[in-house]
Amino acid sequence: MTSAPILSTSHLLGIEHLSVAEITGLLDLAETYAVLNRAQNKKTDVLKGRTLINMFFESSTRTQSSFELAGKRLGADVMNMSVKTSSVSKGETLIDTATTLNAMRPDILVVRHQDSGAAELLARKLDCCVVNAGDGSHEHPTQALLDALTIRRRGRAFEGLIVAICGDVAHSRVARSNIHLLLKMGARVRLVAPRTLLPADADRFGCEIHHDMKSGLAGADIVMMLRLQLERMSGAFVPSTREYFHFYGLDHKKLAYAKPGALVMHPGPMNRGVEIDSAVADDIEVSLIQEQVEMGVAIRMAVLDALARGLASGGRNAP
Amino acid sequence: MSSIAFRNARLIDPASGLDAKGGLLVEDGTIKDAGPHLAGSGEAAEIVDCKGLVLAPGLIDARVFTGEPGTEYRETLASASQAAAAGGVTTMVVMPNTDPVIDEPSLVDFIKRRAGATAVVNVAPMAALTKGLRGETMTEIGLLQEAGAVAFTDGDRTIANARVLRRALAYANSFSALIVGHAEDPDLSDGASATEGEFAMRLGLPAAPSAAEAIIVERDIRLVEMTGARYHFGQISTRASLDIIADAKQRGLPVTCGVSAHHLALNELDVGSYYTFRKVKPPLRSEADRAAMVEGVASGIIDIIVSSHDPQGADTKRQPYAAAAFGAVGLETLLPVALGLVHDGRATLSHVLATLTTMPAKIFGLAGGTLAKGTPADLVLIDPDAPFTVNADALSSLARNTPFEGRNFHGRAVATYVGGVRVFER
Numbered sequence: 001m002t003s004a005p006i007l008s009t010s011h012l013l014g015i016e017h018l019s020v021a022e023i024t025g026l027l028d029l030a031e032t033y034a035v036l037n038r039a040q041n042k043k044t045d046v047l048k049g050r051t052l053i054n055m056f057f058e059s060s061t062r063t064q065s066s067f068e069l070a071g072k073r074l075g076a077d078v079m080n081m082s083v084k085t086s087s088v089s090k091g092e093t094l095i096d097t098a099t100t101l102n103a104m105r106p107d108i109l110v111v112r113h114q115d116s117g118a119a120e121l122l123a124r125k126l127d128c129c130v131v132n133a134g135d136g137s138h139e140h141p142t143q144a145l146l147d148a149l150t151i152r153r154r155g156r157a158f159e160g161l162i163v164a165i166c167g168d169v170a171h172s173r174v175a176r177s178n179i180h181l182l183l184k185m186g187a188r189v190r191l192v193a194p195r196t197l198l199p200a201d202a203d204r205f206g207c208e209i210h211h212d213m214k215s216g217l218a219g220a221d222i223v224m225m226l227r228l229q230l231e232r233m234s235g236a237f238v239p240s241t242r243e244y245f246h247f248y249g250l251d252h253k254k255l256a257y258a259k260p261g262a263l264v265m266h267p268g269p270m271n272r273g274v275e276i277d278s279a280v281a282d283d284i285e286v287s288l289i290q291e292q293v294e295m296g297v298a299i300r301m302a303v304l305d306a307l308a309r310g311l312a313s314g315g316r317n318a319p
Numbered sequence: 320m321s322s323i324a325f326r327n328a329r330l331i332d333p334a335s336g337l338d339a340k341g342g343l344l345v346e347d348g349t350i351k352d353a354g355p356h357l358a359g360s361g362e363a364a365e366i367v368d369c370k371g372l373v374l375a376p377g378l379i380d381a382r383v384f385t386g387e388p389g390t391e392y393r394e395t396l397a398s399a400s401q402a403a404a405a406g407g408v409t410t411m412v413v414m415p416n417t418d419p420v421i422d423e424p425s426l427v428d429f430i431k432r433r434a435g436a437t438a439v440v441n442v443a444p445m446a447a448l449t450k451g452l453r454g455e456t457m458t459e460i461g462l463l464q465e466a467g468a469v470a471f472t473d474g475d476r477t478i479a480n481a482r483v484l485r486r487a488l489a490y491a492n493s494f495s496a497l498i499v500g501h502a503e504d505p506d507l508s509d510g511a512s513a514t515e516g517e518f519a520m521r522l523g524l525p526a527a528p529s530a531a532e533a534i535i536v537e538r539d540i541r542l543v544e545m546t547g548a549r550y551h552f553g554q555i556s557t558r559a560s561l562d563i564i565a566d567a568k569q570r571g572l573p574v575t576c577g578v579s580a581h582h583l584a585l586n587e588l589d590v591g592s593y594y595t596f597r598k599v600k601p602p603l604r605s606e607a608d609r610a611a612m613v614e615g616v617a618s619g620i621i622d623i624i625v626s627s628h629d630p631q632g633a634d635t636k637r638q639p640y641a642a643a644a645f646g647a648v649g650l651e652t653l654l655p656v657a658l659g660l661v662h663d664g665r666a667t668l669s670h671v672l673a674t675l676t677t678m679p680a681k682i683f684g685l686a687g688g689t690l691a692k693g694t695p696a697d698l699v700l701i702d703p704d705a706p707f708t709v710n711a712d713a714l715s716s717l718a719r720n721t722p723f724e725g726r727n728f729h730g731r732a733v734a735t736y737v738g739g740v741r742v743f744e745r
Binding site for chain 2: 016093094095113115116117118120121125135136137138139173176199200201202204205
């Protein structure tokens with residue numbers, strides 16, 4: 001395995017400022033980890049002696065465990081800190097908490113926070129590598145990378161690929177990161193949602209905007225469903241769950257609008273019967289959902305590896 | 320008898336339209352005489368050679384937040400006054416949203432006495448329009464006015480209930496009291512920290528549409544039409560608001576408005592990567608709206624420029640953007656930002672100074688803002704071309720949350736006099 005640098009920065013805060021070469025480099029590296037992850041011995045020593053801290057201010061099962069497993073398979077010491085056991089609830093500021101953890105000399109800090117820009121703030125204040133595992137409605141870069149890896153491994157080229165991103169784009173960091181990545185890679189991106197779930201000026205991203213599934217899915221290669229948060233279902237953004245499902249929930253009937261052989265993705269956790277019908281979600285012919293989870297570990301290994309290559313040998317970044 | 324003779328100055332008095340070489344004589348804290356005939360003469364105990372710099376009425380900043388009483392760690396009347404003096408501001412109109420809220424006569428009295436004892440510039444207190452700024456019941460407008468409140472405002476809160484505001488306006492009009500409003504629809508802007516649009520979308524920030532301002536401007540003007548009250552929009556920030564106010568003025572309604580210096584000099588893109596020192600209320604707008612504000616000052620539809628000086632501690636700003644406090648200090652950058660309009664050829668120096676002196680004096684019924692004989696000798700000596708770079712550590716404010724750190728300006732105050740006493744000299 002080569003150890004040439006892949007990333008030009010010492011943090012992974014978002015997709016927006018990554019180059020195509022950086023994205024491709026990460027995907028290529030992740031391919032090798034995808035192979036390793038299917039082997040009997042899944043461990044390497046790329047991060048041997050390194051410390052990885054997962055700092056999650058929002059609860060997450062899959063992302064946190066995915067980073068944890070990625071760190072462990074690379075040989076790092078991994079510590080998980082979640083908000084419920086932290087002193088954040090005692091009024092300590094985000095920066096104080098992070099500075100305290102930083103003093104324990106981790107090499108890489110993985111952070112998820114409910115506020116947009118939180119990861120960037122920490123990256124400015126700390127001297128370890130920061131990985132954004134989701135900040136507010138801003139970005140969730142490893143999700144977009146794992147989605148891209150999943151698509152690529154199905155033999156689909158990005159150039160000209162039509163991807164329909166459906167649902168709560170307005171509040172979704174997954175959508176933003178995916179939009180940036182897919183457009184950079186040459187795909188065509190459609191956003192499909194009622195107007196209350198689309199950000200103002202969404203078309204300025206360079207996406208096509210659709211308000212009904214029939215036109216939005218027509219000819220699509222990939223249908224990417226987004227999770228609709230429970231608190232947004234009952235009148236605030238859409239009138240009811242059943243109305244939402246009727247018009248925007250993905251079932252086989254709506255999927256038939258897409259290109260034959262179109263594949264379905266969802267970042268999880270799913271609301272079955274709200275944005276996606278179980279019959280679609282569990283259809284192994286079309287659903288990539290389990291594969292997304294598998295590729296998540298490979299992508300996070302690639303990201304951690306790439307960041308570690310930038311660390312000064314034997315220690316952390318120079319302060 | 321103390322006296323000062325200013326010689327060799329470029330006198331600018333927007334009130335009379337004077338812009339000429341001349342001199343000014345101060346006796347016992349008041350202006351004794353001013354004009355071209357005093358250019359090189361005038362006997363006095365102290366002679367000040369102005370070396371051709373601009374001598375103008377001291378600036379009146381009609382929108383200043385301090386932390387006194389209640390949050391003195393942010394800013395006291397004394398520290399704000401030092402910042403004011405350094406910015407050429409001789410009168411600060413201070414906001415009532417302190418802790419406690421200035422909503423009863425004894426508290427207005429407190430501000431006046433405290434300012435008299437500790438501040439080096441004049442302090443004109445505003446009182447709350449509704450008790451506790453809760454937007455429910457009006458304050459004792461008559462008694463507060465007698466105690467010395469120059470205007471009534473709920474600070475940076477919009478009164479959501481139109482019925483409450485209507486009655487307060489009608490009652491205030493019985494006392495010819497001035498109401499200062501904040502225009503931001505509280506529901507549309509709830510939780511928002513940016514202006515809705517492409518930039519806020521990219522940053523993933525909770526955002527409110529810019530129409531949240533115009534909706535309230537429109538509503539409040541209808542209420543002014545019904546009640547006849549004198550109404551001043553503390554700060555506007557969008558073209559839509561400007562157009563509505565232009566129309567209201569056209570119809571002869573007693574409406575005026577101000578703009579904050581940061582809305583003249585910055586747009587939403589200046590938030591960059593979550594730069595919380597530029598998180599202000601209302602949020603920074605699009606470049607088109609910023610340009611409209613400059614246009615509004617030039618055309619006179621915007622009557623005054625204010626600093627919206629709002630000191631915040633470092634801990635409330637070192638937060639993720641949505642969680643960070645609103646507000647920016649501005650007393651010391653008010654004049655440099657305003658002079659930018661002159662350097663850009665958008666307005667004359669006399670016109671820009673009018674928005675900082677004569678106009679606020681007129682709207683708020685204050686004594687200064689002119690070089691007329693017999694008025695208080697509140698003066699500022701300005702070098703309109705001096706280049707400098709803003710350095711937060713060199714500010715006189717207790718708080719350092721300037722949105723202009725590292726920015727280059729041309730022109731600032733070099734000396735400030737309040738009642739004939741020099742309170743600042745660079």
